[in-house]
Amino acid sequence: MADARFFQVAGPFTLGQLAGLCGAEMSAGADSTQMFADVAALETAGPQHISFLDNRKYLSAFAATKAGAVIVHPDVADRGPAGVALLLSKDPYRAYAMVAQAFYPQPAVTEWRAPNACIDPSAVIGANCWIGPGVVIGARAEIGDNCRIEANAVIGDGVVLGAGGKIGANASVYCAVIGKNVSIYPGARIGQDGFGFAMGAQGHLKVPQLGRVVIGNNVEIGANTTIDRGSGPDTVIGDGCWIDNLVQIGHNVQLGRGCVVVAQVGISGSTQFGDFVAAGGQAGFAGHLKIGMGAKVMAQSGVISDIPPGQTYGGYPAIPRMEWLRQSATLSKLARDKKQR
Amino acid sequence: MADARFFQVAGPFTLGQLAGLCGAEMSAGADSTQMFADVAALETAGPQHISFLDNRKYLSAFAATKAGAVIVHPDVADRGPAGVALLLSKDPYRAYAMVAQAFYPQPAVTEWRAPNACIDPSAVIGANCWIGPGVVIGARAEIGDNCRIEANAVIGDGVVLGAGGKIGANASVYCAVIGKNVSIYPGARIGQDGFGFAMGAQGHLKVPQLGRVVIGNNVEIGANTTIDRGSGPDTVIGDGCWIDNLVQIGHNVQLGRGCVVVAQVGISGSTQFGDFVAAGGQAGFAGHLKIGMGAKVMAQSGVISDIPPGQTYGGYPAIPRMEWLRQSATLSKLARDKKQR
Amino acid sequence: MADARFFQVAGPFTLGQLAGLCGAEMSAGADSTQMFADVAALETAGPQHISFLDNRKYLSAFAATKAGAVIVHPDVADRGPAGVALLLSKDPYRAYAMVAQAFYPQPAVTEWRAPNACIDPSAVIGANCWIGPGVVIGARAEIGDNCRIEANAVIGDGVVLGAGGKIGANASVYCAVIGKNVSIYPGARIGQDGFGFAMGAQGHLKVPQLGRVVIGNNVEIGANTTIDRGSGPDTVIGDGCWIDNLVQIGHNVQLGRGCVVVAQVGISGSTQFGDFVAAGGQAGFAGHLKIGMGAKVMAQSGVISDIPPGQTYGGYPAIPRMEWLRQSATLSKLARDKKQR
Structure with missing residues (x-):
């Protein structure tokens, strides 16, 4: 469902795989081999999508959903449409977070330095960092491994940024x-x-x-x-x-x-x-x-x-x-x- | 009145032209050929300026104004100084907006790309765009015609910006x-x-x-x-x-x-x-x-x-x-x- | 006490020098030749540090401080530990500001223009300005002497910046x-x-x-x-x-x-x-x-x-x-x- 111009989807995953990775229990009768291509909101999901219900304000959307599966709290499991597969979790939002991270993992950082980035020669840059156009990194700064510094960000003298850090644009x-x-x-x-x-x-x-x-x-x-x-x-x-x-x-x-x-x-x-x-x-x-x-x-x-x-x-x-x-x-x-x- | 370091004034315009472009009615006795060189606030306007009254908090400024003409609501037309020309409008602020836009039209966008702008080769840039120094435009972005992207702005991968768009600095x-x-x-x-x-x-x-x-x-x-x-x-x-x-x-x-x-x-x-x-x-x-x-x-x-x-x-x-x-x-x-x- | 990666300390100063530059009175028995290496907070100061008490919420920290000297209001002078040297001031926070400025003076601006700064040829730049990477300065701008323009800042056409100005990053x-x-x-x-x-x-x-x-x-x-x-x-x-x-x-x-x-x-x-x-x-x-x-x-x-x-x-x-x-x-x-x- 996510716009392919901005997001790349992984998967597909079986219901069993998704239940496993988020620690949820499949509802009785759910088919652990059912395939899912993506996550989607209750209102817009189709049979190939897994959705979730957290805020009870959306119980009626749950009741009407066409999603192939829904992650829900056991207390409201009976409020969904007949035949929908459920992943039962005491913390459905957290379980959804894990499922969504599986479909949309953080893209790996790839090593690159924009030609026009201004990096002081005394700065120490870790392995596999992406340093965008217009970035400025000051003297003696220490940037850990796998950091991503977006365009036109400015990092001053002596700053220490640990591994895996992300600094946004500007x-x-x-x-x-x-x-x-x-x-x-x-x-x-x-x-x-x-x-x-x-x-x-x-x-x-x-x-x-x-x-x-x-x-x-x-x-x-x-x-x-x-x-x-x-x-x-x-x-x-x-x-x-x-x-x-x-x-x-x-x-x-x-x-x-x-x-x-x-x-x-x-x-x-x-x-x-x-x-x-x-x-x-x-x-x-x-x-x-x-x-x-x-x-x-x-x-x-x-x-x-x-x-x-x-x-x-x-x-x-x-x-x-x-x-x-x-x-x-x-x-x-x-x-x-x-x-x- | 506007500082010429920052603003370029068009005109002059006759009172008749101004009345026409903002859809206002000239007060009885007003001279439609009277020339106006600029807009100005009630307090600082002179005979060559056209001003406006919208917020009634400023009725006393209206009464004392030296403006050559004032755009006002008909209900307060009699509160101005004797002899001032009036442009009568049920929406004097909107009429003023039109008059001010005539004196200070948006400068046309001129085609230019700063040599140090980083534009991904897969981005599509429309006709007649101004792209400032330090601008970064990501992969597959689509920028419409006549856009102006100010210095050091950052536009990510896949973003679509319609024609006539303006993105501010940073x-x-x-x-x-x-x-x-x-x-x-x-x-x-x-x-x-x-x-x-x-x-x-x-x-x-x-x-x-x-x-x-x-x-x-x-x-x-x-x-x-x-x-x-x-x-x-x-x-x-x-x-x-x-x-x-x-x-x-x-x-x-x-x-x-x-x-x-x-x-x-x-x-x-x-x-x-x-x-x-x-x-x-x-x-x-x-x-x-x-x-x-x-x-x-x-x-x-x-x-x-x-x-x-x-x-x-x-x-x-x-x-x-x-x-x-x-x-x-x-x-x-x-x-x-x-x-x- | 300040992290040497970010701050450079001046000094040392004698207690007499410090009293003089902030207009405070030394407490009876204080040794005007005692040397101080730095400022520090009441809780972390040692004998080589001078500290201050302004907000009475921190009176107990004053009572327990190991600072070599403390700047305080005369009214609470007796609340400190025995033997601590005091600088008595009716405005201890202002006196501290002066002392701290002596230990940490503003670094002098050094003349430099980043090679990739975009400065319009018609802009007038004063003497001894530091202009950082990615800075953009528009047409006819006037920058006074001793200004510091940090990385990726943008200054538009015609802007006037007086001497000693500092414009932050972005x-x-x-x-x-x-x-x-x-x-x-x-x-x-x-x-x-x-x-x-x-x-x-x-x-x-x-x-x-x-x-x-x-x-x-x-x-x-x-x-x-x-x-x-x-x-x-x-x-x-x-x-x-x-x-x-x-x-x-x-x-x-x-x-x-x-x-x-x-x-x-x-x-x-x-x-x-x-x-x-x-x-x-x-x-x-x-x-x-x-x-x-x-x-x-x-x-x-x-x-x-x-x-x-x-x-x-x-x-x-x-x-x-x-x-x-x-x-x-x-x-x-x-x-x-x-x-x-």
Whole structure:
């Protein structure tokens, strides 16, 4: 189903192969030798396609699908059309991810250096890297094996990029030490000066920003996102973080492992996230806060105080989610009462 | 009035010519042969300039203007200085747009390819295109006639750009099929991976993003805005949409025709806008919503449920505007009462 | 302490030298000949380092520091460890800025033009400029002395950049007249078309954007920030403004001197800030407003009316801070009362 101008499909695979690679159980009566040519959405899939149901909002699309097979949670297995083969998984979205990766594996990096790339002679480039047109790599930079640096990206002096790294088109990276398998999307800005100055009526005075950006392994950093380097301490992004587009991360911020930061979130200087914190879109965090492990912050919330581990907060100033919902309901009722009087 | 370093003025035009090209009516006594050399703002215009009044906030500037002529709505025609010529229009801003386009037509595109542009030999470039320094165009891309690709822009493999397209400096476009007369501003990011992954304690697993970005005709996409490609379905931007700077549009989002999306709005994955939806600055939309045709969402609102056609919503969670204003008024009164006690 | 891959330290300096250059007073018993090799944070400093305390949140770090000297406000001088040398200053952050600038002075610009930079023959480049790989400079542009233009930046026709300017990697600047010592960070977008069009059911009609961006001296503009040029009037950024990352500044906006605009703020068209206005992160401003000198707007606020000089506003719609806090407290109490019933 994917446009062949942009994507190359692997396969085909049998239902048995797909069940095996994603750890799902075939429904009773499913034919493990049935062939599948591709993945597709429930609405557009045909008999040669495997699809998935994750968000229950799409149960009716499941009921009407013409897909040859569907990956679903066992709880809703009986909601599909008669005769459809099912792959039963407690985490159907993850199982779909594995199946889709089988059909659309990451293309292997092929060694190439664009003739017009400007690579400082003192930079060390690993084996099998693809370096696109217009790329600039500064003095003493260290690029690991199998990296892909897209067109017109700029990598500053001394930057370390681990093996398997991907730097998107027109991105820039300065003063950074980056782990393995990190993907930085087009236009992201890593390692520029933080917003540090001493205010004064005769003019604000710049404070030299002397820290780095230290990024762990398996991190994704979205398009046009900005991560300032530390002011003295480092700005730190833990292993496995997923950061969406247009996010602002201020100097000295520390994110633990596996944090999820949705688009347009802003995190002010020196705030620390524990592991697996999730921040909804457009949420804002004041500086110097501690957000506990596993905490969740709802979209557009404004966080101005610490959040304990595991809590879900919302509103501005952000408070525990249940309190915030109660406040919203209270206000709604008061306004309604007033209208009726 | 415009700085000649940056803009070239055409003309002069007579008042009659200007009235004709914008469909306005000359006020009684106006001299259709009066010559005009340029447009200018009410405050700075002289007798050789034509100006306009749209926002009534500037009625006093109208009353004091020294402009030779002013485009105004008939309802406020009597609020100008004695003797000023008027062009009467029910839509003075649109009439001004036509007049200003006459004085400042889009410069014609002249055919040129920068010697250092990297254009894949398999790309097809239309007639009369301007391709700036450092531009990169990938394999099998198709660029229509009369396109202008600014310096250091990057266009990926297989991208289709319709005739009359403009790609701004340092913008990047991947996996996209784009209609005619589309203008993508500097630094915009089109077609990168959407934010799709299956969360898990052992690490979040990437879901291949297999859709495209499909953009209609006559669309404008602002500076540093990000539009992710679909995850399987496409991300779709309808004809005539105007999208401002720093907007985030997630995977699978669909905008109908003529939508207006103001700066820093965020639209989460799979949300659908009908035709002519307007979203105020910094508004946020959760995923998988349907926003009806002609709906308006006020600035900074947080939309977490569907909106019927034609409605105006505000607040977070966004509710009908009148309810939201009533809630604000109720809270304000309660706080005042409390203070007085 | 700073990573030598990215930063070069000057010095060492004696305590007396440091006190002199930042105008601080040495504490009783401090040895003015004590040598310092570097600055460091309170937590990581050793005897050869000078540190500082500004935010009282870090008083306990001060109490436990092993730094050889600390710059502090006289009021908290007695909270440090016994025997530590102190530099007493009423503005310890500013004093630290001066000390840190002594250890890490801005590297001097060295004259260089990358062989692949595309500089129009009619452009005028001042003395001692560094022009990086892939840079594009348009016709009749004027670049002052000692400017540094980073890789792949694009400067349009006719742009004026004052002496000591810095343009970050992949930034773009059009239709702008820029003063001295202005620093534009990577990916910032200056001078593209503003969001100007006349809405209409048959299609929105572009209004030519005929103004410029005029930027004063000593201004900093953050990464991926967007500043549209004026529609007729200019967009104006006053001397000494500090603008953070991902900020949106619409056409015709005017900022006075010394304004501070934190990340992700959005300022709609034609709004005017007086001198020294401060806007907190993610705050939004409607168009055509006047924000008085010295006004402060709290983070995430939505400003839809003028603000008098010197006032602090918060909330949406933004109101005086005390009223806003009272409303929050009132709502919180009502919701609590309701729960207890």
